[in-house]
Every structure is written in C-alpha cells, then in structure tokens.
Amino acid sequence: MQRNGIKMKEGEKDLLSLNDDRGVVFNIQRFSIHDGPGIRSTVFLKGCALNCPWCQNPESIRLLPEIITRDIKCIKSGKCADICPQGAISLAEGLRVIDWEKCDYCLKCAEVCPSKSIEVAGEHKSVDEVIEEVEKDSSYYRRTGGGMTISGGDPLVQWRFTLALLQKARQKGIHTALDTTGYARWEVLDDILNYTNLVLYDIKHMDSAKHKEATGVPNEPILDNLLKTVKKPEVKVWIRYPIIPGFNDQEEELEKLCEFVITLGPTVEKISLLPFHKFGELKYTATGKVYAYRDCTPLSDERVEELKGLISSHGLHTEIGK
Amino acid sequence: MERPVTKDPREMKSADELLDATCEQTDFYIKIAALSHNIGHQTVMDYNADPLNSLMLDDTLENGNDIYKYNKEFDSYLNVISLGHVNIADSLAAIQKLVFDEKKYTMDELLRALKSNWDGYEEMRQDFVNAPKHGNDDDYADEWAVKVKKKFWETAQKTKDAWGNPCTFDGSSVIAYQAMAFGIGATPDGRMMSDYIADGSCSPSAGADKKGPTAVLNSVGKVPFLYTGLFNQRFMPSFLEGENKKLFSEYLREWFEKMTIPHIQFNVVSSETLREAQKDPESHPDLQVRIAGYSAHFVDLPKETQDSIICRTEHSF
Ligand code: SF4
Ligand code: SF4
Numbered sequence: 001m002q003r004n005g006i007k008m009k010e011g012e013k014d015l016l017s018l019n020d021d022r023g024v025v026f027n028i029q030r031f032s033i034h035d036g037p038g039i040r041s042t043v044f045l046k047g048c049a050l051n052c053p054w055c056q057n058p059e060s061i062r063l064l065p066e067i068i069t070r071d072i073k074c075i076k077s078g079k080c081a082d083i084c085p086q087g088a089i090s091l092a093e094g095l096r097v098i099d100w101e102k103c104d105y106c107l108k109c110a111e112v113c114p115s116k117s118i119e120v121a122g123e124h125k126s127v128d129e130v131i132e133e134v135e136k137d138s139s140y141y142r143r144t145g146g147g148m149t150i151s152g153g154d155p156l157v158q159w160r161f162t163l164a165l166l167q168k169a170r171q172k173g174i175h176t177a178l179d180t181t182g183y184a185r186w187e188v189l190d191d192i193l194n195y196t197n198l199v200l201y202d203i204k205h206m207d208s209a210k211h212k213e214a215t216g217v218p219n220e221p222i223l224d225n226l227l228k229t230v231k232k233p234e235v236k237v238w239i240r241y242p243i244i245p246g247f248n249d250q251e252e253e254l255e256k257l258c259e260f261v262i263t264l265g266p267t268v269e270k271i272s273l274l275p276f277h278k279f280g281e282l283k284y285t286a287t288g289k290v291y292a293y294r295d296c297t298p299l300s301d302e303r304v305e306e307l308k309g310l311i312s313s314h315g316l317h318t319e320i321g322k
Numbered sequence: 323m324e325r326p327v328t329k330d331p332r333e334m335k336s337a338d339e340l341l342d343a344t345c346e347q348t349d350f351y352i353k354i355a356a357l358s359h360n361i362g363h364q365t366v367m368d369y370n371a372d373p374l375n376s377l378m379l380d381d382t383l384e385n386g387n388d389i390y391k392y393n394k395e396f397d398s399y400l401n402v403i404s405l406g407h408v409n410i411a412d413s414l415a416a417i418q419k420l421v422f423d424e425k426k427y428t429m430d431e432l433l434r435a436l437k438s439n440w441d442g443y444e445e446m447r448q449d450f451v452n453a454p455k456h457g458n459d460d461d462y463a464d465e466w467a468v469k470v471k472k473k474f475w476e477t478a479q480k481t482k483d484a485w486g487n488p489c490t491f492d493g494s495s496v497i498a499y500q501a502m503a504f505g506i507g508a509t510p511d512g513r514m515m516s517d518y519i520a521d522g523s524c525s526p527s528a529g530a531d532k533k534g535p536t537a538v539l540n541s542v543g544k545v546p547f548l549y550t551g552l553f554n555q556r557f558m559p560s561f562l563e564g565e566n567k568k569l570f571s572e573y574l575r576e577w578f579e580k581m582t583i584p585h586i587q588f589n590v591v592s593s594e595t596l597r598e599a600q601k602d603p604e605s606h607p608d609l610q611v612r613i614a615g616y617s618a619h620f621v622d623l624p625k626e627t628q629d630s631i632i633c634r635t636e637h638s639f
Pocket of ligand 1: 073074075076077078079080081094095096112113114115116117118
C-alpha cells in the first residue's frame with residue numbers, strides 16, 4: 001500500500017495489535033493544554049488505519065518506527081551516508097540527501113548521526129515506562145482537572161497497548177482521554193471505553209464515499225461506533241471536526257453534521273472545530289512524504305467564525321479548537 | 323594566600339572529584355573577596371559612621387549602634403553573587419556520562435576540545451550538547467544541580483564576615499549572565515566561548531529544556547532553596563488566553579505551594595522573538611509551538627506558517 005508516499009512493510013498491518021505491554025510511541029508531550037480539560041500529557045502512538053492527506057502528524061501514520069530529519073541540525077559529518085546499507089544517502093555540498101525510495105527504515109543513520117539531524121520517530125516503550133513519564137505531572141492534573149490523553153496516529157491501531165495504558169492510568173486515578181478516529185471493531189472500542197473518561201471523536205465527512213475517497217476507509221463503522229459510544233453514560237464525548245477547505249467546509253456538510261450530532265444525546269458535550277492549518281508541512285519533507293495540501297489556503301478566521309455560528313444556531317455547544 | 327593546587331583532572335576518577343576541586347578553587351577566591359570586603363567593612367565602621375541611615379533601623383538608637391555595626395537580623399555582610407551554577411551542573415552531568423560512565427571520551431580529549439573552543443571537535447560537542455540537561459525532570463541531570471548547589475553553599479559558608487557570620491551566596495544575578503559570559507571559555511555542557519551562560523542562576527540553560535513548563539518547574543523544584551535565585555520562564559501567549567488563564571493560575575499555585583523557588587519571572591514570547599527566530603533559526607532551535615494534537619519547533623515551520631503564528635501572537639496583546 002502506498003499513499004502520500006507512506007510505505008507499509010509487508011505484513012505490517014498484521015502487526016497491528018503488537019502486544020499489550022510494549023507499544024510504539026512517537027512522543028509524550030507534557031503540558032498539553034489543547035487535548036482535553038486541564039494540563040495533560042498526551043501520549044502519541046504510531047499507526048493509523050486512515051490516511052488523510054491533510055494529516056498534521058505524517059510521521060504518525062506508519063506503525064513502525066521511521067526516520068525524521070532536521071536539515072538545520074546537520075553538521076555534515078557524512079556518517080549517515082557511510083553507514084546506510086541501502087545506499088540511500090548521498091552528500092550534496094556536504095548536506096545529506098536521502099533517496100526515500102531506497103530507504104527501508106533500518107534506522108542505522110539515526111543511530112550514528114552525532115547531531116540529531118536524523119532521529120527516529122517511534123520508540124518501543126513499555127506500559128510502565130509511559131505511565132512513569134505521565135505520572136510526573138500528576139500534581140498538575142489534580143489541580144487543573146487534567147490527565148492523560150492518548151492520541152496518534154489512532155490509538156485504536158495499537159489497541160492492546162492503549163487498553164493496557166488506560167487500565168494502568170485508571171488504577172492510578174489519572175483522568176483518561178482518547179483522541180480517536182473511531183475506526184475499529186466495536187468490541188475493541190467497547191472494551192477501551194470502559195477505562196476512558198472522555199473521547200475526542202473525529203468526524204471527517206458524513207458521506208461515506210467521500211470519506212473513503214479522502215481517508216481510504218468508509219465512515220459507516222465510525223458513525224456506528226459513535227452511536228454506541230454515546231450510549232455509555234459515563235463516557236463524555238467531544239466531537240472533533242477538522243475543517244478542510246473544499247472537502248467538508250460547505251454549509252450543507254455542517255448542516256448534515258449537526259443533524260447527526262443532535263440525535264446523539266447528552267454525553268456529547270461539544271463540537272470542536274479544528275480549522276485546517278499547514279503546520280505539519282515540513283514534517284512531510286522531513287519524513288520523505290508528499291504533501292497534497294501544499295497549495296491549499298486555510299480558511300479565514302471570519303469564515304471559521306461563520307461556521308461556528310451555524311453550528312451554534314442548532315443549539316449545539318461548539319468551540320474553535322487550537 | 324596561595325592558590326590551592328588541585329589534582330590534574332586527567333587523574334580524576336569521577337565528576338564528583340572534579341566538583342570538589344572546583345569548590346576548593348572557588349573557596350580560595352571567596353576568601354580573597356572576603357578579605358578585601360572585611361577590610362573595607364572594618365574601615366567603614368571605624369571612619370564612616372552613617373547616622374542618617376542608622377535611624378532607619380529599629381534599635382540602633384537604643385543600643386548606640388551605627389548601621390555598619392549593626393549585627394542582628396542579617397545573615398551575613400558577605401554576599402557573593404553566584405552565576406553559572408546550572409552550566410556547572412550540566413557540565414558535570416555530561417562529563418560523568420561521557421567520560422566516566424560510558425568512557426566515550428577521555429578527559430584529555432575534553433580539555434583539548436575546550437581549549438580550542440570545540441574547533442575541530444564538532445561531533446564531540448554534539449554529544450556534550452545532547453547529554454542530560456537540568457530542566458527536563460530527569461534525575462540524572464537534576465541530581466547534579468542539587469549537588470552543585472549544596473557543595474557551593476557549604477563552600478561559601480566556610481568563609482566568615484567581619485562579625486563571624488558565614489558568607490552567603492546570592493543568585494539574583496539579573497543580566498550578568500550576558501556580561502560575564504564574555505570572559506568564560508568553552509564549557510563541557512557544549513557551550514562555546516563567550517556564549518551566554520544560563521540566565522537567572524537557577525533557570526535551565528536556554529534551549530536545554532525540551533519537555534515544557536511542568537518539567538522545568540519539577541526540575542528546578544528539586545534543587546533546595548539555600549540562597550536567593552531567579553528563575554525565568556517563557557510561555558507562548560496562547561497559555562494566557564481565555565479559558566487558559568485558569569490553568570495558568572493553578573500552575574502558579576503549584577509553584578507556590580510545592581516549590582521553593584524564591585523568585586520566578588514569566589516572559590511571554592513576543593512577536594519580536596519569533597521574528598528573530600525566523601531570521602536566525604540556529605539560535606532558537608527549540609522554541610515550541612503547541613496546538614491541538616500537534617507540536618513542532620517554530621523554526622521548522624514554513625515561512626508562511628511562521629508568519630501566521632507571528633500574526634496571532636501580535637493579536638493576543
Ligand atoms: S550523520 Fe547527521 S550530521 Fe552527519 S551528515 Fe548525516 S545527517 Fe548530517
Ligand atoms: S533508515 Fe533508510 S536512510 Fe537511514 S540508514 Fe536505513 S535505509 Fe539508509
């Protein structure tokens with residue numbers, strides 16, 4: 001499978017669940033203030049079953065570790081070119097250039113790079129290692145109603161690991177949030193929600209064909225799972241709707257979204273609109289991927305406010321996410 | 323007084339030995355400072371009574387004491403402004419790791435690299451730059467910060483003022499981290515000659531803290547409050563907007579209740595800083611941008627995106 005230049009290894013999809021005590025984590029961001037209430041730590045897991053061309057974390061889609069580069073840090077040592085078994089790295093005026101077609105993610109270049117100009121995105125970590133890092137900010141969670149958010153990628157890809165993290169956090173009394181596409185077998189999500197206080201649930205398009213065209217998967221399983229999720233009174237839901245110009249920013253689309261959300265009931269606390277931005281752009285080049293939204297202009301603040309107004313007019317609580 | 327001869331670093335077995343030697347040398351200089359200060363103080367006491375200022379104190383009149391003879395509520399008349407302790411801690415952490423634990427470099431190589439201001443040793447410097455640093459809630463580096471602070475404090479206390487009170491340190495060095503830096507050669511934390519040293523005497527070195535404000539606060543909070551210090555922290559303006567104000571006040575409470583940092587100073591990243599970073603990315607490699615489900619270094623963003631963040635920053639004030 002190859003979209004946006006994201007290469008999956010043979011059989012990678014079968015590794016999906018890995019195991020329950022080690023997962024591939026690409027970042028633990030402490031002091032997150034936009035992924036749920038309070039001061040939180042967001043655990044970013046690798047792997048996503050969807051493949052949205054506007055993704056802001058392109059290094060998160062592939063399940064296994066990969067390399068990510070930062071040109072300004074290169075000190076032109078040439079060590080990476082010397083070690084690469086695929087001959088994928090050459091030196092042009094000292095700066096290394098990677099032929100991404102040849103790279104097979106053996107990660108050797110990142111190991112020898114002295115200046116972290118090539119780094120590994122995605123590290124195998126145990127549940128205890130992650131929780132230990134998360135617990136370091138427990139006092140801030142208690143003060144601010146914060147906690148741990150698991151994000152990605154989509155945490156439902158490494159679902160066994162996600163489940164184990166949530167269980168452990170629960171045991172420790174840490175508030176838990178799950179930032180997800182909702183794309184999984186219901187049994188999997190069902191189990192996970194038993195240990196989740198809040199779901200940040202993505203809806204990208206109400207039309208399944210359009211959804212599939214853009215993300216690679218149909219939306220029925222996602223919407224079905226959401227209908228079941230809202231039946232759990234103890235799980236709060238925030239809908240996240242990324243507004244992508246030309247894809248889902250038309251008024252009719254937002255009307256359809258509202259019609260659907262209105263039927264969901266009181267566990268849905270709000271709709272967060274996430275306006276399209278291009279902050280992820282350089283991460284595409286940094287990881288050898290193609291950014292299809294390079295020429296897309298983000299919506300104006302006024303337009304975003306207008307769309308927000310449209311949702312509010314249906315009596316739904318909404319905010320513009322950051 | 324003669325300058326003590328301490329062991330050749332090449333013969334040392336641990337970074338602790340190096341710290342001890344550093345303190346021994348520091349002790350010598352504190353004693354010189356104390357000597358001149360105490361002579362000065364004695365002279366002022368004898369020849370330069372200050373009745374006006376003496377009236378400002380509580381019981382000078384009753385006891386017939388001049389302000390310069392006043393020896394009550396002060397800890398000490400001898401106050402040494404201290405600077406660069408965080409650089410020392412980071413240096414020792416790097417040396418312990420790379421020279422003593424992993425034995426990747428010898429002390430001899432390190433000395434040569436430092437003498438040449440890392441010139442010709444860039445790869446090696448990267449290892450020292452990337453060694454554990456104070457400010458990331460990482461015990462390896464934070465324990466060195468604790469040790470350095472305690473040891474230097476003990477060292478200061480060995481010297482006495484004219485009244486016999488032990489000497490104290492004062493960490494409120496304000497802007498001196500820039501001025502004094504010019505006289506300081508390359509250091510084993512990866513710093514080059516004349517680069518600024520860590521500001522504020524207990525703030526992490528600029529750019530060394532990579533895990534956000536809570537990690538910085540936790541790190542700094544591990545170091546005991548033995549003498550005054552100044553802690554500078556930088557936030558993106560979004561942390562102080564709207565709903566987030568509540569989070570900020572809770573963050574302050576946490577600092578206030580749990581931590582022992584006497585003086586904290588918040589700077590909000592300004593659009594000027596961002597413009598500077600845009601022009602000179604190398605000096606701001608670690609400026610963080612935080613948005614939902616995403617984080618990146620400011621300098622990694624495309625120009626047009628940087629511009630939009632600058633614009634936002636301007637609008638929030
Ligand atoms: S090893 Fe790192 S510093 Fe050396 S040339 Fe490769 S990317 Fe640049
Ligand atoms: S990760 Fe890719 S570029 Fe790096 S050494 Fe391996 S094959 Fe070469």
